Amino acid sequence: MLTLRQLFLANNAQTTNFPLLLEFERAEGVYLYDKDNKPYIDLIAGIGVSNTGHGHPYVIEAIKTQLDKYLHLMVYGEYVQSPQVKLAEKLVSLLPDTLQSIYFVNSGAEAVEGAMKLAKRYTDRREVLACYDSYHGSTQGALSIMGNEEYKQAYRPLLPGTGFIRFNNVDDLKLITTQTACVVIETVQGEAGIRVPDITYMQALNARCQQTGTLLVLDEIQAAMGRTGKLFAFEHYGIVPDILVLAKALGGGMPLGAFIASNQIMDALKENPMLGHITTFGGHPVCCAAGLAALEVILNEQLIATVGEKEALFRELLIHPAIKQVRGKGLMLAAEFESFDLNKKIIDRCISNGVITDWFLHCSNSMRIAPPLVITAEQIEQACSVIIEAVEYFA
Numbered sequence: 001m002l003t004l005r006q007l008f009l010a011n012n013a014q015t016t017n018f019p020l021l022l023e024f025e026r027a028e029g030v031y032l033y034d035k036d037n038k039p040y041i042d043l044i045a046g047i048g049v050s051n052t053g054h055g056h057p058y059v060i061e062a063i064k065t066q067l068d069k070y071l072h073l074m075v076y077g078e079y080v081q082s083p084q085v086k087l088a089e090k091l092v093s094l095l096p097d098t099l100q101s102i103y104f105v106n107s108g109a110e111a112v113e114g115a116m117k118l119a120k121r122y123t124d125r126r127e128v129l130a131c132y133d134s135y136h137g138s139t140q141g142a143l144s145i146m147g148n149e150e151y152k153q154a155y156r157p158l159l160p161g162t163g164f165i166r167f168n169n170v171d172d173l174k175l176i177t178t179q180t181a182c183v184v185i186e187t188v189q190g191e192a193g194i195r196v197p198d199i200t201y202m203q204a205l206n207a208r209c210q211q212t213g214t215l216l217v218l219d220e221i222q223a224a225m226g227r228t229g230k231l232f233a234f235e236h237y238g239i240v241p242d243i244l245v246l247a248k249a250l251g252g253g254m255p256l257g258a259f260i261a262s263n264q265i266m267d268a269l270k271e272n273p274m275l276g277h278i279t280t281f282g283g284h285p286v287c288c289a290a291g292l293a294a295l296e297v298i299l300n301e302q303l304i305a306t307v308g309e310k311e312a313l314f315r316e317l318l319i320h321p322a323i324k325q326v327r328g329k330g331l332m333l334a335a336e337f338e339s340f341d342l343n344k345k346i347i348d349r350c351i352s353n354g355v356i357t358d359w360f361l362h363c364s365n366s367m368r369i370a371p372p373l374v375i376t377a378e379q380i381e382q383a384c385s386v387i388i389e390a391v392e393y394f395a
């Protein structure tokens, strides 16, 4: 009989020739457990998803309650489904006044697609600008604005009318013109290896968009829901996007994305033609119920209040001559080594020693540190001692 791993390799599509092949039986809090019940500290939270920790009882309860009521009823935007309504109401209460219309979708990439379509419709312009080293998803529209040619060239032709500016570079803001429908930018760049922009840059970007009538689309798929020490990362910058894009932690471990705008902007999807974006499963009631519960956990357990001190503890414990830099904001961090080779060896040893981490799509010499926000000081100390042991072993 084939093992689960053999079946996985035989029947489940692979996207690299070197999948991690870790096999877990269950997950709780910051821990993943393998079949021998060995615990692993999850320092990547399923890539920015499990902000409230794995299997939070309040989130699980909300999912079970909704399961007993109904699953899918109808394509998005027709029936009044209470989980969607309640999650939207809660999000709107926490967002600035101009972000009051929420379109729920299934994933981050779909939310980015929706945002780009909406910006084109609203402005009646065709050009979309994004940043070098960005990652906004893997569908063809989102791929078109990925700032890394290596992953794109095999899929051309992609969307026409896209262009790129340097992240955190004020000079390039002049490339935003009255022809530009929108600028899509991560408030904190994730797959670039966690790059935090300057306040002056974000404010200049916002001003340039306003000056040219260009919509500012902030992709906070990785950075929102408390990860950077604010519920939404744009709150650090004193600006408000025209369209905010969320996913990942939004669904509390269930698949959910959203693009959010003013009613005035969102209304562009209603006419000429109507049905500007259609999704069957977007805003699935179980996902919205999980999302609302996760948001309530973040607020009620005051998870955001401790993000800053947890960041400080990581920074204090990850001091070593071989760690060139710890970059980032809150619990969205990157530890940089001199090469991918060294980083990979350290990561592999960390995983064998019970700490899960990885590297970034566009930054292979840096290690991802983005645990569930519920991680305790003791767990941070434990994780960092495993990392430092691995660093000393190889460096």
Ligand code: PLP
Pocket: 047, 107, 108, 109, 110, 112, 135, 136, 137, 138, 186, 190, 191, 219, 220, 221, 222, 247, 248
């Ligand atoms: N945008 C950012 C900043 C991301 O990090 C990701 C995924 O990693 C996406 C968009 C795409 O999200 P999804 O994988 O849900 O399509």
